[in-house]
Amino acid sequence: xxxxxxEAKKGPQEKVTGMLEAKSxxxxxxxxxxxxxxxxxxxxxxxxSSALGxxxxxxxxxxxxxxxxxxxxxxxxxxxxxxxxxxxLIQQTTNPALKSIINSISDQIKDGATLSEAFSxxxxxxxxxxxxxxxxxxxxxxxxxVLSRLADFGEQEEKIRxxxxxxxxxxxLIASVGLLTIYALLSFVVPKITSMFEEMGQALxxxxxxxxxxxxxxxxxxxxxxxxxATLFFIFKRVKSAEEKLFWxxxxxxxxxxxxxxxxxxxxxxxxxxxxxxxxxxxILVALEAVSNTVMNHAIKSEIKKIAQDIKDGxxxxxxxxxxxxxxxxxxxxxxVGEEAxxxxxxxxxxxxxxxxxxxxxxxxxxSLLEPVMILIMGLIVxxxxxxxxxxxxxxxxxxx
Numbered sequence: 001x002x003x004x005x006x007e008a009k010k011g012p013q014e015k016v017t018g019m020l021e022a023k024s025x026x027x028x029x030x031x032x033x034x035x036x037x038x039x040x041x042x043x044x045x046x047x048x049s050s051a052l053g054x055x056x057x058x059x060x061x062x063x064x065x066x067x068x069x070x071x072x073x074x075x076x077x078x079x080x081x082x083x084x085x086x087x088x089l090i091q092q093t094t095n096p097a098l099k100s101i102i103n104s105i106s107d108q109i110k111d112g113a114t115l116s117e118a119f120s121x122x123x124x125x126x127x128x129x130x131x132x133x134x135x136x137x138x139x140x141x142x143x144x145x146v147l148s149r150l151a152d153f154g155e156q157e158e159k160i161r162x163x164x165x166x167x168x169x170x171x172x173l174i175a176s177v178g179l180l181t182i183y184a185l186l187s188f189v190v191p192k193i194t195s196m197f198e199e200m201g202q203a204l205x206x207x208x209x210x211x212x213x214x215x216x217x218x219x220x221x222x223x224x225x226x227x228x229x230a231t232l233f234f235i236f237k238r239v240k241s242a243e244e245k246l247f248w249x250x251x252x253x254x255x256x257x258x259x260x261x262x263x264x265x266x267x268x269x270x271x272x273x274x275x276x277x278x279x280x281x282x283x284i285l286v287a288l289e290a291v292s293n294t295v296m297n298h299a300i301k302s303e304i305k306k307i308a309q310d311i312k313d314g315x316x317x318x319x320x321x322x323x324x325x326x327x328x329x330x331x332x333x334x335x336x337v338g339e340e341a342x343x344x345x346x347x348x349x350x351x352x353x354x355x356x357x358x359x360x361x362x363x364x365x366x367x368s369l370l371e372p373v374m375i376l377i378m379g380l381i382v383x384x385x386x387x388x389x390x391x392x393x394x395x396x397x398x399x400x401x
Contacts, residue, residue, distance in 0.1 A: 002021070002022065002023070002024075002044055003019055003020070003021050003044070004019065004020055004021075004022055004025065004028040004042050004043065004044055005017070005018075005019050005042075005043050005044075005100070006018060006019070006020065006028065006032055006039055006040075006041065006042045006043075007039075007040045007041045008032050008037035008038055008039045008040055009037065009038040009040060010036075010037055015040070016037065016103060017099075017100055017103055018100065018103040018104045018106075018107045019100060019101075019103075019104035020032070020104065020107065020108075021121075025042055025044065028042050029042055035107065035110065035111075059095070059097045060095060060097050060098045060124075060125045062154070062157075063158055064095050064098050065098075065125055065126070065154065066151060066154030066155055066158055068089065068102070069147055069150050069151040069154060070151035070154075071089060071092075072085055072086075072089060072147055073144060073147035073148045073150070073151050075088060075089070076143060076144040076147060077144045077148070082109055082115055082143075083106060083109055083110065086102055086105060086106040086109065087106065089102050090102050090103055090106065098125075101122055101125060104118075104121070105118040105119065105121075105122075108121070114135075114138055115134055115138060115143070116131045116132075116134040116138055119131050119134055127290075127293065127294055128289070128290045128293050128294075129273060129277070129290040129291060129293065129294050130150065132277060132280075132282050132286060132287070132290045133146050133149070133150055133276060133277060133282065134146060134147070134150075135282075136277075136280040136281045136282045137280060139281070140280070140281050142280075146280045149276055149279060149280065150276070153272065153273070153276050156272070156356075157269070157272075160265070160268070160356060160359065163360065163363065164265075164359075164363060167363040167364070167366070167367045168363075168367070170367070170371065171367060171370040171371055171374055174371065174374050174375060174378070175374055175378075178374065178377075178378035178381075178382075181378075181382065182378070182381055182382065182385070183218065185382070185385050186214060186215045186218040186219070186385070187215070187218050187219050187222060190211060190212070190215035190219075190385070190389065191215055191216075191219050193389055194212050194215065197212075197392050204391075204392055205388070205391045205392065205395070207384070207387065207388040207391060208388045208389070208391055208392055210388070211384070211385060211388035211389070236248075242298065245298040246298045246299060246302060249297045249298040249299045249300075250299045252297070253297065253299055253300075253326070257362070257366060260362065261359060261362055261363070261366070262297060263297075263326065264355050264358055264359050264362070265355075265359055266295055266296065266297050266300045267327070267328070267331060267351070267355050268352050268355035268356050268359060269294070269295065270291055270295060270300070270304070271331065271348045271349075271351045271352045271355070272348070272349070272352035273290075273291045273294055274287055274288075274291055274348055275345050275348035275349050277290060277291070278344060278345045278348070279345045284311060284317065285308055285311060285312065288304055288305075288307065288308040288311070289308065291304060292304040292305055292308070299326060300326050303324045303325070303326050303327065306320075306324065307320040307321060307324060307327075310323065316336075316339060317335055317339065317344075318332045318333070318335040318336035318339055319332075319336075321335060330351075331351055334347050334350065334351050335347055335348070335351075
């Protein structure tokens, strides 16, 4: 059904904006008027042409959603109703895209929709996992508790993500500066010196000949290399079929060190998410379906779906995990103990904490190894370029003597 962005007057001075679904523009206007509002403008939301639609769909970050959840949780815990809390959040939210979404959610709540139903209209901002937790909180009457857990979960995920980015920032900077320096030397400095050597007509050392050949490629075909790089980038970005994604993700899991980090990150995310869903009272099959949609690696996602199928066939969670190639025996054994003791949620949290600490250690180790290795490689390349340029000069000096 088409979506419409509207601006309407609520009173002489107060204007509101929001989004609603309707079959046509005239029906959208009628629905707005039914809410006691006077429509000023009503436009159909188009992903490509609508600027506000683009903002709504694309410009709400994960940190924005986490902050919204935390503030929403605090307001509900303070005793406010959902509508009152949303009204305050509309006033204090600075992100225009998120403000529009909250406004639309508030309108849907007024029209009788549940909070989870309103959230589910925005799957890019509020995932299936998020909506499942909120729905469980609504059914159990513990909405403020599940919102607080969601905020804790989002903050923890954001912390892990920012730690990984921070660990890789310095090596990435070293690599970027080193590559730019090498490119500048090969494309601009070496060709000028090469022309001088060619004028002398003297036989050049092998290292200098190799350098001149590489420099000629960079100087003459830099555009081709950029085109090839851009083509490869778009090919990888446009990998669409499930088979291709599965192939590349399996390949990434086999890369030394990197594969271990990806697997441990996905395991930590999987068990922490599952723990939150179980704590909120979500059924195991619904929880596994929600978790599988939040996992990035398609190889692990495929295994989660197999685990869900095994559970449908009457197998326990730990027994199903023991069959999986990507789920370590350690995870399955801890979960088995938790199932027997009736403390599955706590067992899952312990696994998550263990993996998160291990990821942190791995990233520190990787960073401490990457920095000196990259400096050494860049130094050797620059040293080769400098020595290759100086060798003919030394030869000329020796011949002059």
